[in-house]
Amino acid sequence: MTANNYKNNLNKFQSLIALIILCIVLSLLSNKFFTASNGVNVLRQIAVNICVATGMTMIVLTAGIDLSVGSVLALCGAITAGLLKNGWQFPTLDLFVGFTLLGAILCAIIIGAFLGFFNGLVITKFKVPPFVATLAMLTIARGFTMLYTEGHPISNLGTSFAFIGAGSFIGIPIPVWIATVVVLIAVFITKKTKLGRYIYAIGGNENAAKLSGISINRVKLIVYSLGATLAAIGGIIVTSRLDSAQPNAGISYELDAIAAVVIGGTSLNGGRGSIWGTVIGAIIIGVLNNGLVLLNVSPFWQQVVKGAVILLAVIIDKIGDKKE
Amino acid sequence: MLEAKNISKQFSGIHALSNINLTLYPGKVNAIIGENGAGKSTLMKIFSGVYTQYEGQIIYQGNSIKFSGTKDAENAGIAIIHQELNLVPYLSIAENIFLGKELTNSFGMLDKNKMNNLSKQLLERLNFLIDPNTKIENLKIGQQQLVEIAKALHTNALVIIMDEPTSAISDKEVTNLFSIIAQLKNEGKTIVYISHKFIELFAIADNFVVLRDGTNIAAGLMQEATQESLIQQMSGRELKVQKKNLDTKSNIVLLSAKGIELQHPTIKLNMLLSNISFSLYKGEILGIYGLMGAGRTELMEVLFGLHPKKSKGTICIENEFKKISSPADAIKVGIALVPEDRKLQGLILNQSVSKNISLSILEKLEKWGLLLIGRKEKDLTEKYISKLSIKTAENNKSVEKLSGGNQQKVVLAKWLATNPKVLLLDEPTRGIDIQAKSEIYQLIKNLSAEGMGIILASSELPEILAVADRVIVMCEGEITANLKINETSEQEILTYAIQKN
Known part of the structure; x- marks a missing residue:
């Protein structure tokens, strides 16, 4: 019994152990790695992925997936920038609506939530598989981003907006604070609320969940909306950090998010995994990228290594499953 | 043709079958009768090689035999047509008949013509005139069943087990199925027919075996049996439970x-x-x-x-x-x-x-x-x-x-x-x-x-x-x-x- 528990705990913490080993190895290889400034640097780089991957985790826990987060991130970033800079113009009515910082941000978040809600609607009402529904949204949202920005970056958004991405509070960058709050809320939802239980139940056995009186559709609508909302927040951070909304921002961010989820031990079949796991997964990816840069490894090799780590994580997970 | 001697099978300590003895005759329709849970499907799964762990002996064509798996039983000439048909809906009739046994030409490529022609011949034996390129999803259940039978004929099955074959087909299809069964019988095949429907059993079966609680209770010729006697044998277990007193039940x-x-x-x-x-x-x-x-x-x-x-x-x-x-x-x-x-x-x-x-x-x-x-x-x-x-x-x-x-x-x-x-x-x-x-x-x-x-x-x-x-x-x-x-x-x-x- 105790041996079994010990093994279970080992399984639970294997990504954390991997992270620690990775950090030790990198500290031995490079004396620039284990410094406070580099640590802050890594956290700043992964903050956006942590936001996006947190939403992705909740979706994957229901046995779903969201491929549209990168495009939603770009669109919402562009909308924030556009509203801040140009407001909302209705030339035919000769009307101009200007936006405050908070107004622009709220507007972008609401649009993000709506896009996720739309994903959820397509998935629940029309029974379109999540992969296909969100693949379509990936293209649609990217198209709207191009239309809205007319293919050009929207830049020079003002210092108060730039503070979100570049500023810091007691030495820690604002994006890291945002990611921390996002993670804490998500941990609370998944561990301590009815919604969290339902998310795990649906991923564990949708049929049984349905027979238990759970409204499957409502839960799915909520998680897809949450996922896209977090993507929108990520978009605002990215835009602010660059002080510019790029029409091709966020490309392949969905893959980074999924990679963090998987490395963190969440099963793509749903029902198994955790937010903390994803956070560690995102940190592993971040540390790996950072370490490889410090070691002057070619960026092309970095991609190979990242892929290999994902494979390794999943294979170790599978072997653990089989032993049980 | 096929004989079971003292066959027993346990599932985690519970006897599903105990000491089954029965004989199935060639050129006859052998009905297996019993309530749900009497052990019919378990026995058929042993005959068709699904279950390989059991006690007792199967005598097939005079030899004691033990199948190592379904493929083994199929090669030996035992085919089973399950209640839920096992066909791939998006493949054609011919592709289904030859699934896993595809014919190739000398270049190692699929020989479609040959497979289609052979399928056509098999289907003609069943009076089923249809293009073998037709996809299974476009067939009615009754027609799909014929494809399953054709598949069994293709493997030269000597014993064909049919599990509740009429549960999902129309009366007209039943009539057709029965004439095919009669024909297969005349070819000397051993037909094993499992059904709950007595009218059908009396119409088609020659012999019967009654199973109850995992043992064989009775066997004989169908023409000597009556519906009452069969029901009696199916159900006639000794009641181990006492009847209850119903007096205090409310009427709310x-x-x-x-x-x-x-x-x-x-x-x-x-x-x-x-x-x-x-x-x-x-x-x-x-x-x-x-x-x-x-x-x-x-x-x-x-x-x-x-x-x-x-x-x-x-x-x-x-x-x-x-x-x-x-x-x-x-x-x-x-x-x-x-x-x-x-x-x-x-x-x-x-x-x-x-x-x-x-x-x-x-x-x-x-x-x-x-x-x-x-x-x-x-x-x-x-x-x-x-x-x-x-x-x-x-x-x-x-x-x-x-x-x-x-x-x-x-x-x-x-x-x-x-x-x-x-x-x-x-x-x-x-x-x-x-x-x-x-x-x-x-x-x-x-x-x-x-x-x-x-x-x-x-x-x-x-x-x-x-x-x-x-x-x-x-x-x-x-x-x-x-x-x-x-x-x-x-x-x-x-x-x-x-x-x-």
């Missing part, structure tokens, strides 16, 4: 259903349930008995709000009309369903005992409508673990590691936690050991004594007789009888269950 109606109908999910005109009306009294255990396909499970599902769009009829709880169009509605009016398949429908297998028990009443464990309180959940779980004596080392052990009986108790606990007025139990003791079974029976009786109304759908007559106060017998989606348990007998119930045939 808890649930009443009127005119319940259910459409087939794809075929509109086909009714899975029609004209179902009945009442359930407070403190009553109402059994629902029927053979395969009678509609027991479907009735439970309608009562639980799982078919809001396909079903009709009214359901009243305590004389008050309730609209039940989802499980959530059903739970709200006090109905709980312990579903047929606990692993697929009852449990979240990778989650703990306590998370499973609390799943349908989480709102009762909340503070400020948001936060779940672990303390309350722990109390709830411990209450039911002791009440139902669930054997689990820890509450947070995942339920997949529990035995079948304890898993079923977790499902029961989950539903008792909702404080239902009406408890629907669909095959509550399937696949669990005798100890757990009797504990569950006792629990059901206690619950009814506390005033809960219980509907127990079961395919096992002894279970109904042991537990229920009254039994509704169903046949092909309709109620054929409503009997008091202490005024009826197994024979009578079975007669009603097969009435329509």
Whole structure:
């Protein structure tokens, strides 16, 4: 019994152990790695992925997936920038609506939530598989981003907006604070609320969940909306950090998010995994990228290594499953 | 042709078959008759190499033989046509017939022409004139069955086992199937025919074997048997359970259903349930008995709000009309369903005992409508673990590691936690050991004594007789009888269950 528990705990913490080993190895290889400034640097780089991957985790826990987060991130970033800079113009009515910082941000978040809600609607009402529904949204949202920005970056958004991405509070960058709050809320939802239980139940056995009186559709609508909302927040951070909304921002961010989820031990079949796991997964990816840069490894090799780590994580997970 | 000698088979300590002895004759249609759970399918799975672990001997064509798998049995000439057909819908007839045995030409490429021609010849033997390129999904069930038979002919099967072949086909297709069976018989094939329908058995079978509780009870020539004698043999087990005294049952109606109908999910005109009306009294255990396909499970599902769009009829709880169009509605009016398949429908297998028990009443464990309180959940779980004596080392052990009986108790606990007025139990003791079974029976009786109304759908007559106060017998989606348990007998119930045939 105790041996079994010990093994279970080992399984639970294997990504954390991997992270620690990775950090030790990198500290031995490079004396620039284990410094406070580099640590802050890594956290700043992964903050956006942590936001996006947190939403992705909740979706994957229901046995779903969201491929549209990168495009939603770009669109919402562009909308924030556009509203801040140009407001909302209705030339035919000769009307101009200007936006405050908070107004622009709220507007972008609401649009993000709506896009996720739309994903959820397509998935629940029309029974379109999540992969296909969100693949379509990936293209649609990217198209709207191009239309809205007319293919050009929207830049020079003002210092108060730039503070979100570049500023810091007691030495820690604002994006890291945002990611921390996002993670804490998500941990609370998944561990301590009815919604969290339902998310795990649906991923564990949708049929049984349905027979238990759970409204499957409502839960799915909520998680897809949450996922896209977090993507929108990520978009605002990215835009602010660059002080510019790029029409091709966020490309392949969905893959980074999924990679963090998987490395963190969440099963793509749903029902198994955790937010903390994803956070560690995102940190592993971040540390790996950072370490490889410090070691002057070619960026092309970095991609190979990242892929290999994902494979390794999943294979170790599978072997653990089989032993049980 | 094929002979079974002292065949026994156990599933985790429970005898599914014990000392089966029977002989199947070539050039004859051999009927295997028995109730659900009598051991028919287990025996057929041994013959066709699905189960390779068993005691006893199979004598095939004079030699003792032991199949190492289904492929082995197929090569030896035994083909089985399952009730649910095993064809790939998006492939053509020819591709299905040759699946896994594809013919290639000298370049190693698929020889489509040859396969099509051979398929055509096989189909012609069955008087089935159709282009072998037709996709299976475009065929009717009866036609698909012919493709299965063609597949069996292609492997030169000597023994063809048909499991309930007429359960899903029209009368005209049945006539056609029978003429094909007659033809195969004349070719000297051994046909094994499993069916519940007596009219068919008398029309087509030459010999019969009756199985009951995993043993062979009787065998003989069909023409010397009568329907009454067969029913007697199918059911005539000694009753180990005493009849109950029904005196103190109340006459307060808890649930009443009127005119319940259910459409087939794809075929509109086909009714899975029609004209179902009945009442359930407070403190009553109402059994629902029927053979395969009678509609027991479907009735439970309608009562639980799982078919809001396909079903009709009214359901009243305590004389008050309730609209039940989802499980959530059903739970709200006090109905709980312990579903047929606990692993697929009852449990979240990778989650703990306590998370499973609390799943349908989480709102009762909340503070400020948001936060779940672990303390309350722990109390709830411990209450039911002791009440139902669930054997689990820890509450947070995942339920997949529990035995079948304890898993079923977790499902029961989950539903008792909702404080239902009406408890629907669909095959509550399937696949669990005798100890757990009797504990569950006792629990059901206690619950009814506390005033809960219980509907127990079961395919096992002894279970109904042991537990229920009254039994509704169903046949092909309709109620054929409503009997008091202490005024009826197994024979009578079975007669009603097969009435329509």
